[in-house]
Amino acid sequence: MELTILMPCLNEALTVEKCVRSALDFIQRSGIDGEVLIADNGSSDGSKMLANRAGARVVDICERGYGAALLGGIKSARGKYIIMGDADDSYDFSNLQGFVAELRAGAQLVMGNRFKGGIEPGAMPFLHRWLGNPVLSALGRLFFRLPVGDFHxxxxxxETKAIREIHLTGTGMEFATEMVAKAAMAGLRVVEVATTLKPDGRDRPPHLRTWRDGWRHLRFMLLFSPLWLFLLPGGLLLMLSVVGLLALWQGPVRLGPLGLDVHTMMFCSIGTMLGFLAIQWGSMIQWLGAKSGMRPQPSNQLVKMVSRFCSIETGLFAGLALFLPGLWWALVLTNTWAQQGFGTIFEADVLRNVILAGTLMVIGAQTIGGSLFAGALRAVIDSGFMRLRAGN
Known part of the structure; x- marks a missing residue:
């Protein structure tokens, strides 16, 4: 079978029959070997009966959620290609030629663009149209480098096989973002076609919740974009903070009207630790994603070489190489302080040394802890425990 038109459904009795008939009409007019599949998510209003009567195949999906319904539908689909859309009569299932043409031409994910095709008055809430969708789509293009103007x-x-192989897991509205993000990371060919949106035919509020689901989409994009969330901000903060830390360790620095001294050095120390921590977190997310198959393996030879070098033992050695000198330095300073009766330290030179010694100890401890944590994660993944849990 070439095509499955998939619709998630939860109490869509007013519209599901019309959507099914429209989709079947498109299949027949186009001469496509296809089916209409309804992934029912627990309807209690007769939607299943109406869909079946209209000519659709219906599968029951027990786990609740937009993504859960679509995951079950994708698993049950018989077509080489799938076109998915809501069963609320907001999309035009009689006009899918552009999607089919792009899929036949080799595209593996074809996104509709409602802003290009046309949005009828009342079809999309004001905040969604002018704030939510444009902002999240712009971030998606930036994070995942895709020419997609309507991420949601x-x-x-x-292509059914390609999407099954990227192991989608989201059960809620974030499923829509997960599909695009993982398609980008897997290197799938992604294109878009213009489509239209009209007001849905429901007599009740939509399942989508503006702020809750908007945050879930944004959270997902950030978690799958450690470069923008952790690595670039952390790298910039670390670089600037280290420069300031080392410069101020030598003594006060004057920048025009600004006089920078030990108090500024304290903030540089904090920036150094935060920047290092952000890089560590971002690197771990990148590594864990590649190790678990959620992200593609790095192709750059330099990245591969660094990955081989960054073993648990290397991390432990580097951490100790930072922590032990810092500890020795702190003990020497503490001994001097003890000889003075643990009184108030007024000398700026002593405080500079204390700050730098403390910074070395904290970064060393972070390196050791991160290495041990990464080792524990690697053992869990290699043992197959995560795959076993996913299968259950």
């Missing part, structure tokens, strides 16, 4: 369009087509 619910009408999209894809």
């Amino acid at each position: 369009c619910g009408l999209r087509g894809f």
Whole structure:
């Protein structure tokens, strides 16, 4: 079978029959060997019966959620390609030629773009149209480098095998973002076509919740973009803080009208630790994603060489190489302080040494802890425990 038109459904009795008939009409007019599949998510209003009567195949998906329904539908689909869309009569299932043409031409994910095709009055809430969708789509283009203008369009087509292989897991509305993000990371060919959006035919509020689901989409994009969330901000903060820390260790620095001394050095120390921590977290997310198959393995030879070098033992050695000198330095300073009766330290030179020694100890401890944590994660992944849990 070439095509499955998939619709998630939860109490869509007013519209599901019309959507099914429209999709079947498109399949017949186009001469496509296809089916309409309804992934029912627990409807209690007769939606399943209506869909079946209209000619759709219906599968029951017990786990609740937009993503859960679509995951179950994708698993049950018989078509080489799938075009998915909501069963609320907001999308035009009679006009899917552009999606089919792009899929036949080799595209593995075809995104609809409602802003190019046209949004009828009342079809999309004001905040979604002018703030939520444009901002999240812009961030998606920046994070994942995809030419997609409407990241959250619910009408999209894809190659069934390719999407099954990127191991989608989201059970809520964030599923829509996960599909695009993982398709980008897996190097799938992604294109978009213009589509239209009209007001849905429901007599109740939509399942989508503006702020809750908007945050879930944003959170997912940030977690799958450690470069922007952790690595670039952390690298910039670390570089500036280390320069300031070492410069101020030598003594006061004057920048025009600004006089920088030991108090500024304290903030440079904090920036150094935070920047290092951000890089460590970002690197671990990148590594864990590649190790678990959620992200593609790095292709750059330099990255591969660094990855081989960064073993647990290397991390422990580097951490100790930072921590032990810092500890020795702190003990020497503490001994001097003890000889003075543990009184108030007024000398700026002593405080500079204390700050630098403390910074070395904290970064060393972070390196040791991060290495041990990464080792524990690697043991869990290699043992197959995570794959076993996913299978259950």
